[in-house]
Amino acid sequence: MRKLLSAILVLAMILSLVPMALADEEPITLTVFRGDPGDQPADDNKIYKLIEERFGVRFEFEFLAGDLDEKLGMMIAGEDYPDLFDGGNSADLIINNGALINLLDYINPEDTPRLWAHIEPQKARLIEKNEDGEDVLYIIPNYGLTDGDQIVNEVNGPAFFVQKQVLAWAGYPQIHTLNEYFDLLQNFLAANPTNEDGTPYIGFDILCEDWRHFCLINPVQHLMGRPNDGEVLVDVNSPDFHTETFIDKPYAKAYYKKLNEAFHNGLISKDTFVMNYDQYIAQLSSGIVLGMFDQAWDFGNATAALKDAKMDKNTYVALGLVYDPEYVDGREIEEHYVNGSLPNVRRGFGISVNCQCPERIIAMWEEMMSDEWQLIFNWGIEGEDYYVEDGRLLMTEEQYAQRNDSTWKIHNRALAFFESSPKKQGWILEGEYAGNCWDPANQPEIVLGLMNEYDKEFLAAYGYSKFADFVNPPIELAPYGEAWQIDYTPVDVEHQDFLDIQDKMLPELIMCDPADFDALWDEFVEKITPSATAFGEYMWQAVQAEAAKVLGE
Amino acid sequence: MSSIAKGTQQNIRPVRKKGFWRTLGGQWQLMLMSVPMLLYVLLFNYGPMWGWITAFQDYKPKTGLLGSKFVGLQNFQWLFGREDFINSIRNTLAMSVINLVFGTVSSILLAVLLNEVRNRGFKRTVQTVTYLPHFLSMVIVVGMAQNIFASNGAINNLLMSVGLVKSPVFFLGEGKYFWWLVGVINVWKEVGWNTIIYISAMTAIDPCLYEAASIDGAGRFNRILHVTLPGIKSTFVILLIMNIGHLMEAGFEIQYLLGSSVVMDWSQTIDIFVLKYGISKQQYGVATAAGMFKSVVAIVLLIGANYVSKRLGEDTLI
Numbered sequence: 086m087r088k089l090l091s092a093i094l095v096l097a098m099i100l101s102l103v104p105m106a107l108a109d110e111e112p113i114t115l116t117v118f119r120g121d122p123g124d125q126p127a128d129d130n131k132i133y134k135l136i137e138e139r140f141g142v143r144f145e146f147e148f149l150a151g152d153l154d155e156k157l158g159m160m161i162a163g164e165d166y167p168d169l170f171d172g173g174n175s176a177d178l179i180i181n182n183g184a185l186i187n188l189l190d191y192i193n194p195e196d197t198p199r200l201w202a203h204i205e206p207q208k209a210r211l212i213e214k215n216e217d218g219e220d221v222l223y224i225i226p227n228y229g230l231t232d233g234d235q236i237v238n239e240v241n242g243p244a245f246f247v248q249k250q251v252l253a254w255a256g257y258p259q260i261h262t263l264n265e266y267f268d269l270l271q272n273f274l275a276a277n278p279t280n281e282d283g284t285p286y287i288g289f290d291i292l293c294e295d296w297r298h299f300c301l302i303n304p305v306q307h308l309m310g311r312p313n314d315g316e317v318l319v320d321v322n323s324p325d326f327h328t329e330t331f332i333d334k335p336y337a338k339a340y341y342k343k344l345n346e347a348f349h350n351g352l353i354s355k356d357t358f359v360m361n362y363d364q365y366i367a368q369l370s371s372g373i374v375l376g377m378f379d380q381a382w383d384f385g386n387a388t389a390a391l392k393d394a395k396m397d398k399n400t401y402v403a404l405g406l407v408y409d410p411e412y413v414d415g416r417e418i419e420e421h422y423v424n425g426s427l428p429n430v431r432r433g434f435g436i437s438v439n440c441q442c443p444e445r446i447i448a449m450w451e452e453m454m455s456d457e458w459q460l461i462f463n464w465g466i467e468g469e470d471y472y473v474e475d476g477r478l479l480m481t482e483e484q485y486a487q488r489n490d491s492t493w494k495i496h497n498r499a500l501a502f503f504e505s506s507p508k509k510q511g512w513i514l515e516g517e518y519a520g521n522c523w524d525p526a527n528q529p530e531i532v533l534g535l536m537n538e539y540d541k542e543f544l545a546a547y548g549y550s551k552f553a554d555f556v557n558p559p560i561e562l563a564p565y566g567e568a569w570q571i572d573y574t575p576v577d578v579e580h581q582d583f584l585d586i587q588d589k590m591l592p593e594l595i596m597c598d599p600a601d602f603d604a605l606w607d608e609f610v611e612k613i614t615p616s617a618t619a620f621g622e623y624m625w626q627a628v629q630a631e632a633a634k635v636l637g638e
Numbered sequence: 639m640s641s642i643a644k645g646t647q648q649n650i651r652p653v654r655k656k657g658f659w660r661t662l663g664g665q666w667q668l669m670l671m672s673v674p675m676l677l678y679v680l681l682f683n684y685g686p687m688w689g690w691i692t693a694f695q696d697y698k699p700k701t702g703l704l705g706s707k708f709v710g711l712q713n714f715q716w717l718f719g720r721e722d723f724i725n726s727i728r729n730t731l732a733m734s735v736i737n738l739v740f741g742t743v744s745s746i747l748l749a750v751l752l753n754e755v756r757n758r759g760f761k762r763t764v765q766t767v768t769y770l771p772h773f774l775s776m777v778i779v780v781g782m783a784q785n786i787f788a789s790n791g792a793i794n795n796l797l798m799s800v801g802l803v804k805s806p807v808f809f810l811g812e813g814k815y816f817w818w819l820v821g822v823i824n825v826w827k828e829v830g831w832n833t834i835i836y837i838s839a840m841t842a843i844d845p846c847l848y849e850a851a852s853i854d855g856a857g858r859f860n861r862i863l864h865v866t867l868p869g870i871k872s873t874f875v876i877l878l879i880m881n882i883g884h885l886m887e888a889g890f891e892i893q894y895l896l897g898s899s900v901v902m903d904w905s906q907t908i909d910i911f912v913l914k915y916g917i918s919k920q921q922y923g924v925a926t927a928a929g930m931f932k933s934v935v936a937i938v939l940l941i942g943a944n945y946v947s948k949r950l951g952e953d954t955l956i
Contacts, residue, residue, distance in 0.1 A: 152918065154917070154918035154919070155913060155917045155918050158916075158917035158918055158919075158920060159917060161699050161920070162699055162917070162922065164699065178920065182698075182699055182700060182920075183700050293898065293899055293900075294898070298899070354789065355789055355806075355808050355811055356788055356789050356790075356810070356811075358811050358898065358899075358900050359784075359810040359811045359898040359900060359901075364784075574920075577919050577920070578915070578919060578921070581914075581915075581919060585722070585899070585902065588899030588900075588902065589899055589900060589902055589903065592811070592899070592900045593900070
C-alpha cells in the first residue's frame with residue numbers, strides 16, 4: 086500500500102513537471118485591468134470561448150471601481166500589476182513608474198508583420214525615447230490607427246449638445262454661436278417649462294464630478310475654435326506654438342458670465358454642481374435635460390437608454406459652437422470640433438513587467454490583427470450576428486439593435502478585451518470584403534439604412550445626410566496632436582491646484598449675484614495665476630517637444 | 639482575624655520576592671497564550687512603522703525604501719505651507735467634535751428614554767429600528783441623504799411648504815452646512831448602535847438604588863438624574879477617552895462620498911488629503927508625513943484626556 090502510494094506520488098510529481106516543459110501550449114489565465122468601469126463577460130461568452138479554443142488563453146478581468154489615480158497609486162505602491170494593464174487616462178503614471186515592458190523588444194517587421202504594419206505609419210508619434218535614449222513603445226493605441234479615408238458619421242467627441250426636439254420646435258434653425266444656443270434653450274424652456282408628464286425641463290446641465298469636470302472647464306477652448314487641448318489653448322499659427330492656459334484669460338470670462346446669466350434665468354439648476362456621474366446619466370436618460378457641454382462617448386449610456394425607450398426626440402445633436410464676435414473683439418472664429426484621425430497615444434493595453442509570457446500575448450495580438458479575427462471582434466459570427474450579400478457585410482435591424490443590449494453584449498462580444506487591444510479601424514482595404522467598414526456602426530448601409538424614422542425626418546428637414554453635417558468636416562491637426570494627451574506628471578501638484586481652484590470657484594462664479602461677478606472673477610484670476618503659470622509654461626515646452634518629435638527635428 | 643491576615647500575607651510574600659524570570663517561568667502557560675497576540679501586534683502594528691521613514695524621504699516606488707533620497711523635514715514644511723492641509727486639519731477636528739458631541743448626547747438620551755420604557759415589545763422594536771441603519775453601507779446612506787437634501791428633495795419641499803424658506807436651501811453645495819450634515823447623518827446611522835453599550839451599562843445598575851431613591855421621594859426625572867446618569871458615568875468616561883484618541887479620524891467615507899468640489903474647503907479631511915496627494919499624486923513621502931502627524935496628535939490627545947480624567951478622579955484607560 087505504501088509503495089503504491091509513493092509510486093502515485095512520484096507519478097504525480099513527474100506529471101506536474103511535464104506542463105512546465107510545454108508551457109507554451111498550456112492554457113493560461115491572464116489577469117487584466119481596465120482603467121474604466123465595465124461589465125464582466127458571462128462565462129459562456131462565445132467570443133472568449135473561441136479565444137480559449139484557439140489560443141488557450143482565458144482572461145480574468147478587473148474593472149475600475151472608484152477613482153483611477155487612487156487605484157493605480159495602490160497598484161504602484163505594491164507593484165501589484167496585472168498581465169494586461171490598461172491605465173486608462175492615467176497610463177502616464179504606470180509608465181513613469183516602470184510598470185510596463187517595452188513592446189519593441191517583441192514587435193518588429195519580421196516576427197510580427199501585422200502589428201508592425203499597424204503602427205508603422207504613425208511611429209513618429211508612437212515611439213518614444215526613454216531616459217537612456219532607447220526607442221520604446223509601451224502601449225499600442227486602442228483607437229485611432231485607421232485605414233483609408235476618415236469616417237465621421239456623427240460627433241463622438243466634445244460638443245455642445247441639444248435635444249433634437251428643441252431644434253424641431255424652433256423650426257430647424259442653424260445654431261452656431263454661444264448666444265444663439267442659449268437663446269434657443271431659453272425660448273424653448275419659456276414655451277415648454279415641463280415635459281408631457283409634467284416634469285420640469287432642465288435647460289443646461291454641467292457635470293463637475295472628478296475627472297469629468299471637463300464639462301465645466303473645457304468649453305472655452307472650443308468656443309475659441311480649437312479642438313481638445315485639455316486645459317491649454319495652443320496658437321497653431323504662431324511659429325513656436327504659443328501655449329497658454331485659457332481659463333484665466335478675458336475670453337474665458339465671457340463664457341462663465343453667460344452661464345451666470347443662464348443660471349439666473351433658471352436654465353441651470355444648483356444641483357448640477359454636486360451631482361455625480363450616475364445621477365447625471367439618470368437625468369439625461371429621463372429626457373428632461375435640454376442641453377449640455379460634454380463628449381458624446383461620455384453619455385453613450387444615456388443615448389442608448391433614450392433610444393431603447395423610443396424617446397428619439399430627446400436624443401441629442403452635437404453642435405459646434407463658437408463665440409459670437411462681440412466676445413472676442415469682433416473676430417469671426419472658425420469652428421473646429423472634429424479632428425483628422427489621431428492615434429490615441431498611451432491609451433490601451435500595455436504588458437506589465439510582472440507578466441510571465443509577453444511573447445505569447447504579442448503572438449496572440451499578431452494573430453488577432455488578421456482579417457478573420459478583426460471581423461469576429463467587430464462584426465461577430467457570420468450567420469449569427471451578421472450576414473454577407475454581394476460582398477457587403479450587413480446586419481438585420483434586429484441584429485444591429487441587439488448590439489446596444491448590455492445583456493446580449495456580455496454573452497456575445499469580447500468588448501472588455503477588444504476595446505483596449507490593438508484593432509483595425511476605418512475601411513477594409515483589401516481581401517474579399519474590401520470596401521466595407523471594420524466597425525458596423527460606420528457601415529453606410531447600416532448607418533443610413535437602419536436609422537430610425539424620427540432621425541431620418543430630422544436630417545431631411547435640415548437637408549443633411551448624417552449628423553456629423555452639423556459640424557465642420559474633420560480638420561487635420563497640428564503636428565503636436567492634441568495637448569490633452571501630453572504627460573504632465575512632472576507638474577502634477579501644480580496641476581492639481583490649478584484644477585482645484587477651478588472646480589471650486591467656477592461654480593461660485595456661475596451662481597454668484599451678477600453684481601459681484603466682476604469682483605469674484607478678479608479674485609479667481611488672482612488665485613489661479615501661480616498654478617496656471619507653472620502648468621502653462623510646462624505645457625508650452627511639452628507641446629513644442631511633441632511637435633519637434635513628429636516633425637523629426 | 640489576624641491569623642487569617644497573617645496567613646494571606648505569608649502566601650503573598652514569597653511570590654513578590656520571586657525574580658522576573660521565575661515569575662515568567664511560573665506563568666509560562668499564560669505567556670505562551672499571549673505570544674500570538676504579541677506577534678500580531680509586532681508584525682502588523684510595529685513592523686509597518688519602519689515605513690515612517692518615508693516621511694523624511696522623497697520616496698519613489700522604483701528606488702524603494704533604501705534607495706530613496708532623504709529630504710529632512712521638507713515634506714512637513716510642504717504640508718504645513720498648504721492652505722488645504724490646514725483646512726483639512728480644521729475640518730477633521732470640527733467634524734470629529736460635532737460627531738462626538740452629537741453622537742454621545744443623542745445615544746445617551748435615547749438610552750435613558752429606552753431605559754424608562756416599561757413595555758418590552760415597544761422597547762425592543764425601537765431599539766431594532768434605530769440600530770439597523772448601522773448595517774447599511776455608507777454609499778447607500780449618502781445616496782439617500784443626497785436625495786433628501788437635494789433642492790427638490792424632501793427637506794426642501796417640507797421647508798418650502800411650511801413657508802420657512804422662500805427658495806430651496808442648497809444643503810449639498812454650501813460649505814457652511816457640510817459639517818452639520820455629516821453630524822446629522824452620523825447620528826441617524828449610529829445612534830441605535832451607540833445606545834447598546836449605554837443600555838447594557840444601565841442594566842448593571844443595582845435596582846435597589848432606584849427603590850431607595852423612590853422611597854426617598856425621587857420622581858422619575860430625579861431618578862434619572864441621580865441614579866441612571868451617575869451609574870453610566872464610568873462607561874461614559876472610558877468611551878470619551880477612547881473617542882478622543884480617535885479625534886483625528888472624522889471618518890473618511892462620508893466626506894468622500896458626500897463632498898463635491900464646491901464644498902471641498904469644508905469637506906476635505908486629513909484622510910482624504912492623504913489619499914489625494916499620497917496615493918493619486920504619488921507623493922508618498924508627504925502622505926506618510928501627514929499620517930505621522932495625525933498619529934502623534936492622536937497619542938497626545940489620548941494621553942492628555944487620560945491625564946485630565948485621572949486628575950478629576952475618574953476612571954482611566956491607561
